[in-house]
Amino acid sequence: QGQPVIGLITKTETNPFFVKMKEGADAEARKLGAKLLSAAGKTDGDNAGQVTAMENMMAAGAKTILITPSDSKAIVPAIKKARAQGVMVIALDSPTDPLEATDALFATNNYKAGELIGQYAKAALGGKPAVIATLDLFPGHPVGAQRHNGFLKGFGLPAPDAKSNELGGKAAGVVCMADSFGDRAKGQTGMENCLQKNPNINLVYTINEPAAAGAYNALKAAGKEKDVVIVSVDGGCAGVADVGKGVIAATSQQYPLRMAAMGVAAGVEYARTGKKVSGYTDTGVALIAAKPVSGVESKDVKTGMDLCWGNK
Amino acid sequence: MSDPNQPLVMQAKGLVKRYGQVTALDGADFELRAGEILAVIGDNGAGKSSLIKALSGATVPDEGEIYLDGQRVNFRSPIDARRAGIETVYQDLAVAPAMTIAENLFLGREIRRPGMLGSVFQMIDKKKMLQESIARMNDLKVGIRSMTQAVETLSGGQRQCVAVARAAAFAQHVVIMDEPTAALGVKEGNMVLELIRRVRDKGLPVILISHNMPHVFEIADRIHIARLGKRAAVVNPKKISMSDTVAVMTGAMTAEQLAPECLA
Amino acid sequence: MSDPNQPLVMQAKGLVKRYGQVTALDGADFELRAGEILAVIGDNGAGKSSLIKALSGATVPDEGEIYLDGQRVNFRSPIDARRAGIETVYQDLAVAPAMTIAENLFLGREIRRPGMLGSVFQMIDKKKMLQESIARMNDLKVGIRSMTQAVETLSGGQRQCVAVARAAAFAQHVVIMDEPTAALGVKEGNMVLELIRRVRDKGLPVILISHNMPHVFEIADRIHIARLGKRAAVVNPKKISMSDTVAVMTGAMTAEQLAPECLA
Amino acid sequence: MNSLTSKLPPIGTLGPFVALLLACVFFATQSERFLTSQNFALILQQVMVVGVIAIGQTLIILTAGIDLSCGMIMALGGIVMTKVAADYGLSAPVAIACGIGVTTLFGLINGLLVTKVKLPPFIVTLGTLNIAFAITQLYSNSQTITDIPDGMLWLGNTFRIGDTAIVWGAILMLFLYLVVWIALRETAPGRHVYAVGNSPEATRLTGIATDKVLLGVYVMAGVFYGIASLLSVARTGAGDPNAGQTENLDAITAVVLGGTSLFGGRGIILGTLVGALIVGVFRNGLTLMGVSSVYQILVTGILVILAVATDQLSRKGAR
Amino acid sequence: MNSLTSKLPPIGTLGPFVALLLACVFFATQSERFLTSQNFALILQQVMVVGVIAIGQTLIILTAGIDLSCGMIMALGGIVMTKVAADYGLSAPVAIACGIGVTTLFGLINGLLVTKVKLPPFIVTLGTLNIAFAITQLYSNSQTITDIPDGMLWLGNTFRIGDTAIVWGAILMLFLYLVVWIALRETAPGRHVYAVGNSPEATRLTGIATDKVLLGVYVMAGVFYGIASLLSVARTGAGDPNAGQTENLDAITAVVLGGTSLFGGRGIILGTLVGALIVGVFRNGLTLMGVSSVYQILVTGILVILAVATDQLSRKGAR
């Protein structure tokens, strides 16, 4: 029986997070002698594109499919069909809803990631009253909602639970919410407008590190970069470097490379022995901060750089 | 042919049409009698096309009144005029260039297939339309090989024949033609004059705009002379000379200076 | 005026142009002598426009040769013909409707501002262009109020005057006019004929396509009769009657049946 | 005369068809899995949603318009029909009718703005694109809806011809193309669509109510988007508020690849089907070849240009 | 005659301008922070990238074309100039030249495909959109580049007039609009751009080398995209491989809001500037009002339609 074929479907092509994930999968597949097919949705949230990719990979003979679901619910029927044909489906990074729709989940908890930076931010501000701006992803995106709501929860504000797709916090001290699309330029524009709205902002939550970098630009232009705490999520190498430079106060680090490598290994195992993996494996979140605060566990920048994207 | 006792089929009073600072029609009057060929002549820019556009609903005049068979009408669009049985050949040839000759001839009144297919599904009878088109165009003796040719592939004159054939075929009440023979050869031009006569003989009045004085004098029952957006005079081609007509048209003479029997 | 000893300015041999199954030109010959007005007549679809499109580079013929002053030329585009000093008025009026009259007159050869502004920055001298436009259009006695009016707001005849004025103003070598008087009034038509004469008197030969026989007989030195994509005959309007000419044009008579002195 | 008529279809469809064939030949040499009936059934299934949207888009482009809102309207339709079924427990046919009703209403709004207020279609549909998206998010609370009655899913079910499982939705798409093709060719309103796109002023002057034709086209397009909503729900088994984000460009691409002019009045609806298939074949074939997705994008870019260039050349040949 | 000339600009720009003013008045009543010079300087700064892209887009649309690839070409230019500087340590001017060189090359490719192969601009730029995107991702490895020499960032620096900090890039944008406005109005090539868009066949017959005009327009557009790359790098302080994804629709929106016809030959470049400002003012004003983002999208949709409707009405009034 030939080379095992494994499919990897990410949300988009362009997010460094998924690029790293693909690199990890590629390296592991080469090591284990498997053939890796990869595809992605056209935009974040493109469920139909992921369904199409899944069908095409099955047509190409993939027996294991690794997927970072763009839409945790909408993808489920397609996964069911695939599993009914004997394909092992593993969710990476984010779970499906219900969780049991896939054979296994290798993921970080985005809500948890949000909580960590929320807790950090609370401590970092000391007793100062918080004036918060959030730079979110875009309307309707679950990861955007989970990180945002987790952050509010960690900060001690009333927040929707992990399943909600709605952004909380409107009434509770968040003075400005803008969409950044996870993009540097749009993050910057959002921050500029927020500052215009309320110049006293002293805490900025950002969906990811490019948005954080954009926010920093805006704050710097306004001469406020020293007075504001920026927190973020992802823990990419560039992002951790920004933590080192003081651009970002703290970020929650996730490990896409690790998830992907584990997924590929499980796929090869399945092809060779017919044994499926199952259940939820937390690939971990860690808080990376240049200045640790008491009461919140964090790793330093050096460790963060070593681990960024899950290099090791 | 034309007889003062004939009823007025179309009448317009004090039509005004302004385009920004240009006044195309400046209080123009107009009268068309039953069963006549009325030629409308005038210098370039005298407002002939503007006049007939107002009469055919293609533009809505800013002021003035239009009567059809003595009834006040208010054409808001060419559809209204169509419904009233007025058929028009426009100077800038209203044809759909990418469509075939047959389709252009029948545009807006396609022949339906018999039965349900035609009435409910509005399916068209292409074969019949093709045959009819060939017949109509043969009337005009135009040497066009294929009715399924796109109009944009036709020569200038051939295109004009399509527009003329369409108007002649479908008019119920009045036919208006804005320079139908301008691009036509001698033979084709004569065919169109012949066609106009035949239409008139069917009893429909025809409004003919033309710069071709020999044509006008050959065929018109009365001549409406347009000048500077107004009606300068209506003359009788049987009584007036071509040079006097041109003199009125260019403003070298006024209507008052003409012998009374020249007026119509 | 026309003299067999005059050198041939333009000559074409065996031009063929096919559009799909339609053969617009079917081995047409053509000769234009220095300083003459050559009229080209023929039925609709006889291939007149196709012929002059080939001569002016607007289409590339499938077969045949074209000579300018005895030199073989190969016009791949209108630009080539322009460079050779050939100026053309096309039947379908090559104007840019949204641009002003002045701009259309000078399109492609705008007057530049003096000095660096003009030569390096290619800035145009709008004022001078406006003045020139007024002068040119006055030559044609067209009553157009404003040269900064968009061409699309002009009447059909006014538009034609723009195209004619352009060709007459810029020709260096040959002027070609495809039905320049078709949409014109009596006065304007005569002005154009006058203009054509003036161009000829400057020494430029003129090719005039027209369906207006009186015009043709009034002005032409020789008449080229096109028929079915070929040249049926070249006749001398001083010697031949109008009806014989029409007979050749419509195929009722052949060139051989004409008296030899009629041919030119 | 006959030979001229018989020449008309090729000019419109032969080019795209040649491009499609070339693509198929190429992929067949690259992957032995490509040239199977099962795989073609799969491709058909994958293009059915965009294929049906592209019918509406073709109608609009034939009138020299453009519709950027098509995908979002489709998404809204999907959310409405699934939510009505899931939340209010209405039966599938009623829920479907509600969904298609909403997309048709949006078509009507587009049409009214284009015809009555005389706004350019690009701007109108850019506006309704945003409006439909926002309503979709607000109405669905950005939640995917998954409790869908079976009666809404049967178009996603398959039947077998030999070994090949064909989805009903694909058959519906092919049927719609056939109907619209005949309607455009053989009925008076169909010819008026071409006339309006070809020369609106001339068409108006012949006495055709061009506004009514345009309005009808936009409304019909709304109906097709509604059918596409249903297909999308049936295909993915969910009402997805994030659906439809790229379908506008995809549909316009299919239309243009299929040889319809963006300036209106010229084109053949079957070309659009071929255009949609070209896109589907590329995506499928490249995945089968194991081309990674950035390279897929690169190759798609090159191939789109090549496909239309082939079309262009084959037209020249036909003349 | 004079009164007619003086009437020309309004028809093209008054409408959008009225819409812009109305939007400003509205937001001024909603937020006291809106009507400050600092806020306007900010809006100017936020629209400068899309504003410069929209210059190139306007040129292309004036020729009856369209450019979907503009944003991606801009992103590629940004990556090239930052990567060349960061990786090979070349000086800022050289790196900038490399970046603009690449965008110009893409403009040239677009232009050659449109003029020589005679492909529709929509398809050509759809292809190069994908190609530029893929190259950007591959060349940058999807990583943001942040070690940027200062020489590349000074357009992002500000100078002060009174209290108001104005960014140099915004001044550059305004200057470019002025230059292009004069060039389109007052130079022969500028008038030829209008002529080509207005009636390509007539323009060709007057002996203008329409292909050269078109090619020139696409190449110039490439240059503007390169300048936009530089502005984008200066503004964000990074070479971002994910930049430019929505700039094509944004730029086209600005052009159309500005009153330029998508059918070519009619429009005024300053209208595009106003169009870009309208978009910027909406985004800024709605954020200041605290409108949440789904509602922002809804409102933007409605306002885009209203803005153009205002334009339409004010034109009727002008007649």
Ligand SMILES: Nc1ncnc2c1ncn2[C@@H]1O[C@H](COP(=O)(O)OP(=O)(O)OP(=O)(O)O)[C@@H](O)[C@H]1O
């Ligand atoms: N849409 C328009 N916008 C502005 N001015 C117009 C418009 N249509 C016509 N005009 C002007 O109105 C006047 C009358 O035009 P009209 O077309 O009625 O003349 P006409 O008598 O038909 O001339 P011709 O014999 O040349 O066709 C002209 O000066 C023309 O410039």
Ligand SMILES: Nc1ncnc2c1ncn2[C@@H]1O[C@H](COP(=O)(O)OP(=O)(O)OP(=O)(O)O)[C@@H](O)[C@H]1O
């Ligand atoms: N682009 C084209 N495609 C197909 N056929 C064409 C095309 N151009 C011209 N023809 C055909 O070629 C023939 C000659 O056309 P041409 O325009 O030369 O005639 P013409 O002598 O100028 O006629 P007219 O006096 O009516 O202007 C006509 O039968 C016409 O249908």
Ligand SMILES: [Mg+2]
């Ligand atoms: Mg007229």
Ligand SMILES: [Mg+2]
């Ligand atoms: Mg001709």
